[in-house]
Amino acid sequence: MKITEKILTHFQSCNSPVDKEGYLYKKGERNTSYQKRWFMLKANLLFYKDRPNHHDLLGVIVLEGCSVQLCESEEQFAFSLVWSGEPGLRTYKLAAEDQPSQESWIRALLSANHGYLAALVMDLEKQYKEAMKVFPGDPSQQSTLAGPNTERPTPSLIWLNSGTATLSQYPGPGVEAGHSFRTYQMLQAPPISSKPTNKRSPKLWPKRNANVVPINVPAPPQGEWSVTGSGPKVEFSKLHEDFGKEVKELIADWLRRGQEDVIQEEDLIDFG
Amino acid sequence: MRFNEKELISLSRQPSERAAELGMRGPKKGDVVKRRLVKLVVNFLFYFRTDEEEPQGALLLEQCRVEREDSQAFSITFLDEAERKYLFECDSQEQCQEWIDSIIKASYEFMRKNLIFYRTEIHRLTGKDPLEQYGIEDETRFQVTSGLQLMPKDI
Numbered sequence: 001m002k003i004t005e006k007i008l009t010h011f012q013s014c015n016s017p018v019d020k021e022g023y024l025y026k027k028g029e030r031n032t033s034y035q036k037r038w039f040m041l042k043a044n045l046l047f048y049k050d051r052p053n054h055h056d057l058l059g060v061i062v063l064e065g066c067s068v069q070l071c072e073s074e075e076q077f078a079f080s081l082v083w084s085g086e087p088g089l090r091t092y093k094l095a096a097e098d099q100p101s102q103e104s105w106i107r108a109l110l111s112a113n114h115g116y117l118a119a120l121v122m123d124l125e126k127q128y129k130e131a132m133k134v135f136p137g138d139p140s141q142q143s144t145l146a147g148p149n150t151e152r153p154t155p156s157l158i159w160l161n162s163g164t165a166t167l168s169q170y171p172g173p174g175v176e177a178g179h180s181f182r183t184y185q186m187l188q189a190p191p192i193s194s195k196p197t198n199k200r201s202p203k204l205w206p207k208r209n210a211n212v213v214p215i216n217v218p219a220p221p222q223g224e225w226s227v228t229g230s231g232p233k234v235e236f237s238k239l240h241e242d243f244g245k246e247v248k249e250l251i252a253d254w255l256r257r258g259q260e261d262v263i264q265e266e267d268l269i270d271f272g
Numbered sequence: 273m274r275f276n277e278k279e280l281i282s283l284s285r286q287p288s289e290r291a292a293e294l295g296m297r298g299p300k301k302g303d304v305v306k307r308r309l310v311k312l313v314v315n316f317l318f319y320f321r322t323d324e325e326e327p328q329g330a331l332l333l334e335q336c337r338v339e340r341e342d343s344q345a346f347s348i349t350f351l352d353e354a355e356r357k358y359l360f361e362c363d364s365q366e367q368c369q370e371w372i373d374s375i376i377k378a379s380y381e382f383m384r385k386n387l388i389f390y391r392t393e394i395h396r397l398t399g400k401d402p403l404e405q406y407g408i409e410d411e412t413r414f415q416v417t418s419g420l421q422l423m424p425k426d427i
Contacts, residue, residue, distance in 0.1 A: 001277055001280065001281055001284075001326055001327050001328065001329060001330060002328060002329040002330070003275055003277075003280070003329065003330050003332075004329070004331065004332075004350070004356075005273050006350075006351065006356070007331065007332050007334075007335075007336075007350050007351070007356075008273065008275070008332060009273070010335060010350070010351050011332060011334045011335050014335050016334070016335070016381050017384070017412070017413065017415075019412050019413040020412065043315070043334065043380035043381065043384075044314065044315070044380060045332075056273075057273050058273065058274065059273055059274030059275060060273065060274070060275045060276075061275070061276050062275065062276055062279065062280050062283065062316075064279075064280075064283050064314055065279060065282060065283055065286070066279070083276075083278075083279045083282065085282055086282055088278060089278055089279055089282060090276060090278065090279060092276075108412075108413075111408075111411070111413075112413075113314075114314035114315055114380060114383075115314070117380065117383050117384065117387065117413075118383060120387060121383050121386050121387045121390065124387060124390035124391060124394065124402055125386075125390055127390070127394055127402050128390045128393055128394050128397075131393070131394050131397040131398050132397065134397075134398075135397040135398060236406075240406050
């Protein structure tokens with residue numbers, strides 16, 4: 001299958017946001033040693049090259065259809081990207097330089113896929129429409145959103161109300177900053193849940209039985225995956241709740257490893 | 273440049289946002305219109321020779337311009353280069369417009385901008401940051417940037 005390299009390299013080098021970058025060790029396919037590479041995550045694409053200042057890209061990994069798993073390895077702080085939808089698909093083994101980096105990368109990679117963002121946008125769109133009903137506000141203050149009828153797929157959004165504070169500096173009203181291990185993943189979840197958005201703080205989530213149903217719930221009739229490609233069919237809040245269980249397990253596991261320092265034989269957490 | 277081809281081919285087999293047989297013309301001089309099964313999956317446009325299992329090619333739908341070309345056709349231009357302009361012929365005006373809308377909406381960067389817009393607006397209207405309920409308000413990918421490239425380093 002042909003993929004136009006120039007389109008990919010252009011996307012990598014253009015000024016759209018880089019979501020995460022840094023060194024990771026990557027296990028080769030034939031040469032099984034780990035090689036240090038500079039990785040750049042942009043959208044649902046993970047690019048890599050030798051060094052940050054090297055111009056040429058070595059490769060790109062499209063992050064659709066994979067799960068992110070902790071894995072056992074000679075390397076510390078290892079994790080893997082696993083494709084398992086069909087036979088013959090790959091697993092990429094990666095390792096970070098320390099535990100915070102490992103955690104940070106896993107978190108970023110889990111939420112990099114298209115469906116995650118699509119579900120989140122859909123959720124916020126609903127909240128926005130509800131907010132517009134409750135707080136109609138001053139129409140002249142309203143920002144405009146470029147719709148799909150514009151030619152450019154990257155339209156400029158015009159904020160008429162330039163007094164809005166940047167949200168990155170927005171002081172949280174006492175909500176817990178979030179579990180440091182919180183990670184997200186598009187699960188093969190059933191279609192649209194009719195549950196209303198869960199607005200409770202993470203601390204108030206009901207405790208879940210760790211032996212609960214595995215991640216692979218039956219896919220909807222039209223295909224193997226329910227969340228990629230066909231548009232978001234799940235509510236983001238449901239996805240988000242389901243992660244509560246994964247997070248608890250992941251925290252427990254990491255704490256256990258820290259105390260025991262025991263090498264175990266098999267993969268410990270399977271997100272996929 | 274290496275890429276995970278098998279996994280991308282697997283992606284092309286997944287349920288798509290939109291799929292149809294269209295007339296497609298490549299960007300090179302001398303390319304002619306050929307019937308192709310065109311399939312939109314996430315932010316990739318796959319195209320298949322009719323009756324072939326594996327796609328002939330995949331186009332990443334980021335940093336591209338989608339334009340109407342007369343009443344029933346649209347084009348996708350990459351890198352602002354005419355040499356990278358793909359033409360697609362549809363069967364009707366309506367189908368053509370639907371494809372244009374779908375392709376634009378499929379772009380990750382377009383979705384990200386929408387997200388930032390909704391986040392900002394909800395905050396403006398309600399005083400609350402909607403991402404806080406999920407604890408993801410500090411994630412780099414959702415920050416209100418001014419188009420500058422972020423360089424988040426490892427912790």
